[in-house]
Amino acid sequence: MNHLSLFSGIGGIDLAAEWAEMKTVAFCEREPFPQKVLKKHWPDAPIYDDVKTLTKERLEADGIDTGAIGIISAGYPCQPESYAGKRKGKDDNRWLWPEAFRIIQEIQPRWFVGENVAGHITMGLDSVLTDLESIDYEAQTFVIPAAAVGAFHRRDRVFIVANISSLRVEGSCAEQILGKSDLSIRQTGKSFQEAERRFNTFESRLCRTLHGLPNGVDRVKSLGNAVVPGQIYPILAAIKAIDDMIQQS
Structure with a gap:
């Protein structure tokens, strides 16, 4: 299952997608330090640096088969909705959901997964769901x-899981994700405990390198913006299993 990653950061969602046996065919991330992290771990996938100029046509010109992209993820900037900020919402120039929405419209993947902070529930989420x-x-x-996956902080995150209505999925998306998550994890050949262990190793290695080394500020900032891979792994693993069943039926 091919995956397009928007607002990729240091690849928290993309690491979880890899665990779920998805292939990330391209990234979109503008910050230099996260780009270095992505290049190190996914050297073969191109990185686009401006979501506003990323289009279906551009991807296809670069040899990416957009028709084969089954899922798009987007951890679009949280500052417009975050309780830690001024909460300007759509009036904040960092409100970039419309760009993600445009790309979804152009490519029409079978699945979309969005990620944002808990403050998104009371600001902006209704617009995303309506779109x-x-x-x-x-x-x-x-x-x-x-904290639900063994991290040392709470960090609530809102995940939006959407599938195109033409998919032959019986029951609601939520019922499928929740009801088939155990099956999906078995089908990927990994246990949730293994995913959690790998995440904790990933997090601890990054944290140990924050002091006394170059890019310390960038590392802290990137970790603060990153999705904990263990949070989204069960969702992506369930999507992969459900999608496999649909495509085979």
Whole structure:
């Protein structure tokens, strides 16, 4: 299952996608330090540096088969909705959901997964869900704290899971994700405990390198913006299993 990653950061969602046996065919990330991290771990995938200029046509010109992209993820900037900021919402120039939505419209993947802070629930989320519904996607939201997967901080995150309505999925998206998560994890050949262990190793290695080494500020900033891979792994693993069953039926 091919995956396009928008607002990639240091690849938290993309690491989870790899665990779920998805292939990330391209990234979109503008910050230099996260770009270095992505290049190190996914050297063969191109990185686009401006979501505003990324289009289906540009991807295809670069040899990427957009028709084979089954899922798009987007951890679009949280500052417009975060309780830690001024909460200007759509009036904040960092409100970039419209760009993600444009790309979803152009490519029309079978699945979309969005990620944002808990403050998104009371600011902006209704617009996102309405936009997705307007182009025939059915969406459900989940709130998962990082602490639920063994992290040392709470870090609630909102995940928007949407599938295009033409998919032959019986029951709601939420029922499929929750009801088939155990099956999906078995089918990927990994246990949730193994995913959690790998994440904790990933996090601890990064944290140990923060002091006394170059890029310390960039590392802290990138970790603060990153999705904990263990938070989203069960969702992506379930999507992969459900999608495999649909494509085979």
